[in-house]
Amino acid sequence: MQITPLLEPAGIARLREALTAADYTRAGVEARLGPEAEDALARNDFRPALRLLGDSPLDTLIRLYVCGQTVPHATVAAALPVEDCVDGGLLEPVPGGLRAGVDLHPYEGWWLVADAPELLRPGAPLRADHVLGVGGASNTLALATLRAPVETALDLGTGCGVQALHLSRHARQVTGTDLSERALRFAATTAALNGLDWELLHGDMTKPVSGRRFDLVVSNPPFVIGPGQGSHIYRDSGRAADGICAELAGRAEELLTEGGHLQFLANWAHVEGEPWQDRVGSWLAGTNVDGWVIQREIQDPVSYVQLWLRDSGDQFDAQRAAAWLDWFDEQRIEAVGFGLITLRRRSAGGFPRVRMEDVHQQIEQPMGARIADWFTRQDYLRTSASSDLLAGRFVAAGGLRLHTGSELGDDGWESVSRRLEQTRGMHWTEDIDEATAALVASSSGGVTLGDQLGLLAVAYGLDEEALTEIALPVVAHLVERGFLDPVRD
Numbered sequence: 385m386q387i388t389p390l391l392e393p394a395g396i397a398r399l400r401e402a403l404t405a406a407d408y409t410r411a412g413v414e415a416r417l418g419p420e421a422e423d424a425l426a427r428n429d430f431r432p433a434l435r436l437l438g439d440s441p442l443d444t445l446i447r448l449y450v451c452g453q454t455v456p457h458a459t460v461a462a463a464l465p466v467e468d469c470v471d472g473g474l475l476e477p478v479p480g481g482l483r484a485g486v487d488l489h490p491y492e493g494w495w496l497v498a499d500a501p502e503l504l505r506p507g508a509p510l511r512a513d514h515v516l517g518v519g520g521a522s523n524t525l526a527l528a529t530l531r532a533p534v535e536t537a538l539d540l541g542t543g544c545g546v547q548a549l550h551l552s553r554h555a556r557q558v559t560g561t562d563l564s565e566r567a568l569r570f571a572a573t574t575a576a577l578n579g580l581d582w583e584l585l586h587g588d589m590t591k592p593v594s595g596r597r598f599d600l601v602v603s604n605p606p607f608v609i610g611p612g613q614g615s616h617i618y619r620d621s622g623r624a625a626d627g628i629c630a631e632l633a634g635r636a637e638e639l640l641t642e643g644g645h646l647q648f649l650a651n652w653a654h655v656e657g658e659p660w661q662d663r664v665g666s667w668l669a670g671t672n673v674d675g676w677v678i679q680r681e682i683q684d685p686v687s688y689v690q691l692w693l694r695d696s697g698d699q700f701d702a703q704r705a706a707a708w709l710d711w712f713d714e715q716r717i718e719a720v721g722f723g724l725i726t727l728r729r730r731s732a733g734g735f736p737r738v739r740m741e742d743v744h745q746q747i748e749q750p751m752g753a754r755i756a757d758w759f760t761r762q763d764y765l766r767t768s769a770s771s772d773l774l775a776g777r778f779v780a781a782g783g784l785r786l787h788t789g790s791e792l793g794d795d796g797w798e799s800v801s802r803r804l805e806q807t808r809g810m811h812w813t814e815d816i817d818e819a820t821a822a823l824v825a826s827s828s829g830g831v832t833l834g835d836q837l838g839l840l841a842v843a844y845g846l847d848e849e850a851l852t853e854i855a856l857p858v859v860a861h862l863v864e865r866g867f868l869d870p871v872r873d
Contacts, residue, residue: 418436444460454481487501517544536597559582601647603648781867819840824867
């Protein structure tokens with residue numbers, strides 16, 4: 385099927401010209417409102433902004449699409465091509481003038497077209513085919529996505545095109561799929577307004593691209609965990625429990641080119657008596673992929689159900705909530721994990737490396753750079769035997785801190801703990817001993833690890849062979865965590 389924007393090409397051109405002339409950009413809006421009004425908007429308080437605004441084209445656009453106000457027809461006509469926008473649904477005639485029919489959002493250096501958020505339609509439940517705009521989840525995925533240049537990129541469940549916009553900066557060809565025809569028309573409008581050309585395909589997740597491979601695949605899928613009888617396309621996949629995420633993980637190998645990556649946000653069930661790592665790990669059984677699965681949050685079923693019932697703007701339905709919670713009990717689901725899964729179709733050599741772990745600390749953004757570093761370190765460790773590590777030279781990462789704890793004993797203060805902390809990157813911490821602290825401190829890239837261990841053995845009166853046997857897995861772990869960087873000649 386052919387996907388067309390909400391406006392005809394001539395209307396798109398007139399709208400783009402009007403938005404550009406008004407300086408309706410993120411920077412333009414921030415400069416017009418100032419920090420006080422911007423801070424108030426972040427708290428959903430429009431009053432300071434509205435007190436500032438007059439009738440200029442930029443002010444009119446802010447009134448319509450930022451503050452959700454009704455504006456007289458004549459005032460809107462001075463800012464926008466009204467006929468085009470009404471025909472395309474971007475404006476709605478109402479008593480007193482016109483109001484926003486969609487969310488026309490200045491997002492970074494682009495314009496984004498999505499459904500108006502519930503905040504601007506208070507009391508109105510979201511329609512079943514509601515098209516989300518920018519939110520916390522989409523920002524999380526955008527920051528976590530790898531940004532190396534690629535030939536082909538795929539956005540599964542593209543919605544209004546948030547991820548496709550970012551992909552356009554470093555992918556020669558961008559493809560988006562969605563089950564919602566309405567979402568695809570919004571994405572087509574977003575692309576056209578920004579002068580971009582995307583391939584947009586209608587269908588459920590990977591079906592429209594069956595048999596094709598991509599260098600990078602990203603997805604913010606409809607991952608909400610339930611019995612598989614959902615009400616909103618953007619959040620409900622039609623699969624029971626965490627089936628959509630299991631399905632997506634299992635198709636990584638067939639979707640990716642050699643060395644290609646799949647990154648997606650996911651929810652997974654914490655089932656009684658089953659470690660979550662075993663459940664998620666089973667999704668990758670028999671596949672030829674490396675993976676890093678990061679659990680960022682855990683929610684109990686009651687909080688989870690209440691969150692998603694509120695999300696759709698519906699009034700709280702106690703009967704529906706009870707039925708959903710009964711289903712959780714029947715499935716023995718004790719909690720729900722939320723996180724990010726990054727998979728890579730494995731390059732030749734060695735066994736696939738998959739790590740699953742909880743990461744609750746703050747991470748230096750963009751997280752995508754941290755993920756790229758992690759895969760680079762995995763490649764180094766996979767191809768480095770013990771002899772390679774001993775012959776290698778290492779440099780302590782920048783920004784490390786060592787915290788020591790002491791107890792007062794009979795002979796004065798005695799050191800009882802040492803914690804190594806990263807102040808950059810992933811912000812990992814590690815409890816270490818005195819010898820490891822000395823090893824890290826002496827890692828300046830000048831001598832090999834073997835020579836370092838020989839010197840430490842002499843300094844601490846240890847057997848060098850025994851020290852080496854103990855130290856090699858410790859060094860490998862410190863490299864994986866980014867405390868030590870290998871010197872690459």
